Amino acid sequence: MNCQRCHSTDKITTGSYFNTEMICMKCKVREENHKMYDMAKKEEVKQVRAGNYNFEGIGLPNDLKIHQDSEDDACDMLYGVDNNQ
Numbered sequence: 001m002n003c004q005r006c007h008s009t010d011k012i013t014t015g016s017y018f019n020t021e022m023i024c025m026k027c028k029v030r031e032e033n034h035k036m037y038d039m040a041k042k043e044e045v046k047q048v049r050a051g052n053y054n055f056e057g058i059g060l061p062n063d064l065k066i067h068q069d070s071e072d073d074a075c076d077m078l079y080g081v082d083n084n085q
């Protein structure tokens with residue numbers, strides 16, 4: 001199964017805590033290092049305890065998204081360009 005986030009052809013995929021995507025281990029590591037990961041994980045646990053097994057996640061943070069159709073966004077991500085200026 002391909003990674004639904006970066007579309008790599010890694011054989012091992014796992015569920016994302018941020019949304020319902022099946023992602024490869026590289027994307028998983030990126031998630032785990034994100035500052036909102038603990039929050040996403042806690043929310044998932046909370047929802048499952050409340051009986052909501054179809055919880056879709058808190059949503060993928062923008063800086064974890066991989067933009068393949070927009071080079072501008074990719075550059076912003078790489079160089080941390082501040083759009084507010």
Ligand SMILES: [Zn+2]
Nearest residue numbers: 003006024027
């Ligand atoms: Zn991936």
